[in-house]
Amino acid sequence: xxxxxxxxxxxxxxxxxxxxxxxxxxxxxxxxxxxxxxxxxxxxxxxxxxxxxxxxxxxxxxxxxxxxxxxxxxxxxxxxxxxxxxxxxxxxxxxxxxxxxxxxxxxxx
Amino acid sequence: xxxxxxxxxxxxxxxxxxxxxxxxxxxxxxxxxxxxxxxxxxxxxxxxxxxxxxxxxxxxxxxxxxxxxxxxxxxxxxxxxxxxxxxxxxxxxxxxxxxxxxxxxxxxxxxxxxxx
Numbered sequence: 401x402x403x404x405x406x407x408x409x410x411x412x413x414x415x416x417x418x419x420x421x422x423x424x425x426x427x428x429x430x431x432x433x434x435x436x437x438x439x440x441x442x443x444x445x446x447x448x449x450x451x452x453x454x455x456x457x458x459x460x461x462x463x464x465x466x467x468x469x470x471x472x473x474x475x476x477x478x479x480x481x482x483x484x485x486x487x488x489x490x491x492x493x494x495x496x497x498x499x500x501x502x503x504x505x506x507x508x509x
Numbered sequence: 510x511x512x513x514x515x516x517x518x519x520x521x522x523x524x525x526x527x528x529x530x531x532x533x534x535x536x537x538x539x540x541x542x543x544x545x546x547x548x549x550x551x552x553x554x555x556x557x558x559x560x561x562x563x564x565x566x567x568x569x570x571x572x573x574x575x576x577x578x579x580x581x582x583x584x585x586x587x588x589x590x591x592x593x594x595x596x597x598x599x600x601x602x603x604x605x606x607x608x609x610x611x612x613x614x615x616x617x618x619x620x621x622x623x624x625x
Contacts, residue, residue, distance in 0.1 A: 444616040
């Protein structure tokens with residue numbers, strides 16, 4: 401069965417400290433991985449996708465096929481990073497996304 | 510950027526009545542739209558995939574007669590909650606994509622349904 405796990409429901413980090421939001425997946429086949437973010441009172445929006453291999457708002461995520469992980473990282477947290485983050489895999493060739501349970505990140509000033 | 514708009518953003522209805530929620534792609538044609546349900550402090554649960562001009566594909570456990578989905582045009586999909594009950598109260602979110610495997614999904618702002 402397709403499954404995605406975000407083990408931390410809540411994560412608090414001091415401003416300027418490094419951030420890592422964990423995501424592990426269990427998928428048959430090779431999925432494409434995404435991170436979506438939802439800021440307070442805003443809609444869900446794409447943060448980054450693994451095939452782009454780019455850094456968005458200072459965040460990066462590396463797909464580790466051996467560990468089936470796609471952890472989201474940022475070296476120095478900023479207050480505006482406080483939001484809800486969802487890891488979402490989908491199979492190549494399929495538009496259907498599966499969302500993890502989400503991690504609420506709070507940056508402490 | 511691509512914009513997806515949901516209407517209404519909030520609705521309160523009486524138990525037993527039906528409620529229609531609209532999802533529109535404002536500046537692109539969406540061959541596929543998705544409907545999600547989100548319970549408080551929980552993740553998004555996919556309810557169904559809506560393809561323009563064809564029947565929606567429902568996820569396991571989702572009652573198709575309860576949650577009617579229509580995707581009559583490339584810019585509009587509707588979700589009708591029929592004979593609503595308090596347990597149907599939830600946050601409903603739609604997303605739309607241009608289609609194709611390499612496409613991004615754009616999300617609506619969500620609709621808060623409260624059944625009293």
